[in-house]
Structures are given as C-alpha cells and as structure tokens.
Amino acid sequence: MLNTVGYYAEFIKLCETGNLFEAADELYLSESCLLKHMHLLDEDIGHELFSKCSKQVELTEYGALYLSFAYNMKSICKDFDAKLTELEIKNSSIVKLAIARTMNCDHIVNMLSDHFQDRYPKYSISPGEFSRTVTLPQAFHMGYELVFAVDSTQASDDYCLFPWSSDRLVAILPLSHPLSHHKSVNLSELSNDKFILFPEGSFLYKYSLELCRNAGFEPQVDFTIHGTNNLAELVSAGIGVSLTTASDIMAIKQHRVAMVEITPTPPVYLNLYYQKDPPLSKPAAVFLDYAIEIHDTHSNDIPYHGPEGEVGNVYFE
Known part of the structure; x- marks a missing residue:
C-alpha cells in the first residue's frame, strides 16, 4: 500500500462530499484523476471501496472499513506534521520575532538585533512588523516565537511574558x-x-x-x-x-x-510574549535571555518615552 498511502485524504474527501465532481473540485483535481486514484486504492487493497463511483458515490463494506482507518491516518499525519514543524523550529538558526507598531518597538528591536548578532553570529533574526489589528494568537499562528505587543496589563493567563516597558x-x-x-x-x-x-x-x-x-x-x-x-x-x-x-x-x-x-x-504596557507550549527553539531562547539581560542592565539606553516623562x-x- 506504500504507493497509494497518500490517497487516503482524497478518499476521505470523496466520502464526506458523496459527490465525485464536488470532491475533485475541492481537491483541485480532475474527475478522471480522482477516479484513477480511487481505482489504484481498490487494486492495492484487493477490494472495491465503492459500489458506485460516478456522480454520486456509495461505500462498500470494505470502503467503510478503510474509511475508519483513513481518519486515523489523517490524525496521525496531522500530529506528525506538528511534531515535524516543532523539530524544525527547534533546530533552526533563525529567531522569528514579531513587532508591534507602537511604543518605539521598531527602534528597540533594531538595537537588540544589532548587538545580539554581534554576540551570536551563528543566529539571525527575522523580525516582522505586524498590523495593529493582528492578535497574539494570529502572530503565533504565523510562526513567530516571540512577540512584542501592547496591553493594559503585565499579566497573561494564556502566554508567558516579560514586561518590557x-x-x-x-x-x-x-x-x-x-x-x-x-x-x-x-x-x-x-x-x-x-x-x-x-x-x-x-x-x-x-x-x-x-x-x-x-x-x-x-x-x-x-x-x-x-x-x-x-x-x-x-x-x-x-x-x-x-x-x-x-x-x-x-x-x-x-x-x-x-x-x-x-x-x-x-x-499601557509593552510586553515580550512567548507561548507556554511548545518550548522555544534554541535561537529564540538565547535571544529571550539576551533581551532580558540587556533590559536589566541597559534600560536607560532603550529608546522610549515612558511614564516617568x-x-x-x-x-x-
């Protein structure tokens, strides 16, 4: 079944829609291509999965059995993709940092980036300045590990944070x-x-x-x-x-x-946020420690007009 293992998602989509044309359209395949893949699945398993596979489709007993396992394979592949992404982030040399458009955040990050890369030349920083309407969950979903963002509090139930200014x-x-x-x-x-x-x-x-x-x-x-x-x-x-x-x-x-x-x-508080899980990659963890060190030892040099002004x-x- 190694040659057809990738067709399980197409099989699930066809079962869910119950319609060959609709499934092919959602999968960005031609009807003939989708039919060919289903016939290859039949040959691999040794039984027909559909008693009818034209405009409307109907599962056989073997098809119903395969469907239950196909959902398991979909879940396993989703978990694998998540773990793969987590491992790739862990082994990356890039610090993915998102920046709020306020409180001189761009100047702060520029200052941190220059000194950080002088000390850790094997790491590079990939900063992204996001729109004011982007939320923290959206920023993390976009792949950023560290996010400078503003809030009315220096506490969070959902994320870890370092209160910056x-x-x-x-x-x-x-x-x-x-x-x-x-x-x-x-x-x-x-x-x-x-x-x-x-x-x-x-x-x-x-x-x-x-x-x-x-x-x-x-x-x-x-x-x-x-x-x-x-x-x-x-x-x-x-x-x-x-x-x-x-x-x-x-x-x-x-x-x-x-x-x-x-x-x-x-x-108003500028906080440096990161997720509780998964753990930070090595580059992001090193940057976080470095940023906290700079903050604690050079806070007077950080360009920002704060509440004491x-x-x-x-x-x-």
Whole structure:
C-alpha cells in the first residue's frame, strides 16, 4: 500500500462530499484523476471501496472499513506534521520575532538585533512588523516565537511574558480645542467630541472604547485610521480628538496639536510574549535571555518615552 498511502485524504474527501465532481473540485483535481486514484486504492487493497463511483458515490463494506482507518491516518499525519514543524523550529538558526507598531518597538528591536548578532553570529533574526489589528494568537499562528505587543496589563493567563516597558494613553487635541491648554483632562470632558482612533480590532481601539465607557459615555468614532502621523493630521485639521500612547510624541510633534494627560492615567504596557507550549527553539531562547539581560542592565539606553516623562502642556505648532 506504500504507493497509494497518500490517497487516503482524497478518499476521505470523496466520502464526506458523496459527490465525485464536488470532491475533485475541492481537491483541485480532475474527475478522471480522482477516479484513477480511487481505482489504484481498490487494486492495492484487493477490494472495491465503492459500489458506485460516478456522480454520486456509495461505500462498500470494505470502503467503510478503510474509511475508519483513513481518519486515523489523517490524525496521525496531522500530529506528525506538528511534531515535524516543532523539530524544525527547534533546530533552526533563525529567531522569528514579531513587532508591534507602537511604543518605539521598531527602534528597540533594531538595537537588540544589532548587538545580539554581534554576540551570536551563528543566529539571525527575522523580525516582522505586524498590523495593529493582528492578535497574539494570529502572530503565533504565523510562526513567530516571540512577540512584542501592547496591553493594559503585565499579566497573561494564556502566554508567558516579560514586561518590557510601560507607557500611558494621552489625549491628542486640536489647538483650537477649549481643553488644549489644560494640563490634564478626564475622558468624560471629551464625551461630546468626535473621535479618531486606530483601526477597529486593534488593542488601542478596544482600549480607548473601554476607557470611554468606563468614563460614562459611548464615544462617537468618526474615523479609524492606520498610522500615528495620519491620525495627528486629522486631529490637527480639527476633525476630531484622539487617544494614543505618550511614546508617540516624536511622530506627533510635527503637527499642530496638543498632547494632554488623561486623569486617571490609563497605563499601557509593552510586553515580550512567548507561548507556554511548545518550548522555544534554541535561537529564540538565547535571544529571550539576551533581551532580558540587556533590559536589566541597559534600560536607560532603550529608546522610549515612558511614564516617568511628564507631558504637561505640550503644544506642537
């Protein structure tokens, strides 16, 4: 049966659809090719698997028996593929690292990458900057082992994490806004304003909505937009107000807007996440240890505008 072992998945699909044309279409095969494979299975087993195999198909007793084992083979192959991927990752020399588009994360990773590869030249880093709407499960599903991402907490029930840095949300207001010269605002004071937020589904979008609702109102979101510069341009034009991290100050300062503290302060944390299972590959584990070492010994050199930096009355004209 070695010559036809790969046809079990086609056999299962044909049984599940009960229709030759539909199964062939889903398998991206011609009907004649699929029929040929089924006839080869018949010859290998020594019995006909289908009593009828034209437009509609019907299993024989032998076909029903083979189907039960075919499902087992499918499960075994799935487990094998997972273990194979796990072993390939373990033996790889590449660190697969995903990067959030916020809190100067790209600068942090560039700094870490340069020094890491100087110390460990046999390893290479494959960083990927993902969209604000990509979730942690999606990032790990894409094959990344380590993920820099933001959250409102430094704890996780689902993942292991190293708390990298902290920041907070601030209000971005047009200079013409009556609160633009205030040192701080309560979000409830912005309840009548139109909001411009980052894309729906992103952490900052969901967090902004949560904070507004906790302040007693449902925000009127007029625009969602990618990119801090684009967001600041719309605020500068008086189209609405926004919330973003204080560490975005460098991207915002070129626009005619005011950055005002929010009371009470909404914290934002940049965490380095990794999965509890499977274990990290050797390159990823080495990088994680190295990153923690750098963080603990050179935290003052890490480019980031954190909560200890006071925004106060910051106007960008």
